[in-house]
Amino acid sequence: MAGSSPSSVPASKPTSVWKNKNSLFKRMLVRYDLYLMLLLPLAWYITFQYVPIYGLQIAFKDYVAAKGIMGSEWVGLKQFERFFSSYYFWRLIWNTVSISLYTLLLGFPIPIALAILVNEIKHVDFKKWLQNVTYIPHFISVVVIVGMLQVFLAPSYGLINQLLVAIGKEPISFLLVPEWFKTLFVTSGIWQNMGWNSIIFIAALAGIDPSLYEAAMLDGASRFRRILSISIPGIMPTIVIMFILSIGHIMDVGFEKVLLMQHDLNLSSSEVIATFIFKEGIQKGEFSYTAAIGLFNSLINFTLLVVVNAVARKKSETSLW
Secondary structure: OOOOHHHHHHHHHHHHHHHHHHHHHHHHHHOHHHHHHHHHHHHHHHHHHHHHHHHHHHHHEEOOOOOHHHHOEEOOOHHHHHHHOOOOHHHHHHHHHHHHHHHHHHHOHHHHHHHHHHHHOOOHHHHHHHHHHHHHHHHOOHHHHHHHHHHHOOOOOOHHHHHHHHOOOOOOOHHHOHHHHHHHHHHHHHHHHHHHHOHHHHHHHHOOOHHHHHHHHHOOOOHHHHHHHHHHHHHHHHHHHHHHHHHOOOOOOOOHHHHHHOOHHHHHHHOOHHHHHHHHHHHOOOHHHHHHHHHHHHHHHHHHHHHHHHHHHHHOOOOOO
């Protein structure tokens, strides 16, 4: 009897694992339609996010298309050293980081404020109108947004310059002055996306227990006090998560809008890592060089994401993992 008991213990573990797997499979079969819907985005994500990781090795090679990835010469960190020692390295870093921080500083709190404003409006029709007005710009093409900037800011006939002339000021060529590029880029982006970005915060506010507001009103708390004591703390976990995700994209300015607004006169302020990669990699065929720059860019994002997530987990007990 004593000798048979040890052999019976391991035998139960595979059975338990099989039962768990069988139970999971049964639960998946119950909602098979949802899992089928998941297949398409999962296939897209694997194809365009994971499969290309194989090609990252060209960042450490002198890639020649005729030789292929495996046939190209291994050069180690040569491409990285070339980028770090280039005269434009710090300019690209500064432009990318400054635009991202500028966007984060202004663009992150505004959707939160808009969500609180929408949540506090009691008139249903006005609330719907405000949401529609702020959501619609998100669906406008970036090309159209830049075209609108050119029309409104034109030195001779633009609305903004006409107002400046009306108050006795000289017209300003906003799109030609490097110092105005970042402000125009960030503010137009905020106008376009603040409504769309506020949706998740509106949903978080809707999940707060209404009885908390009722109790605060009975205690005589003003509307401003209720916002500070109930609304903001109630959505703080969502704010922390969204902030962590924003930090994880701090180096991802994107090149479409920047490229459309960019020209030789504002290049000192508008050239970012994304546009540089596009010009050098796509237009000039420097695939290994730009792959190294892109990998460096991604490593910074990943490092910041891990660090900020760790700090958030320690300070607020809210994190991605």
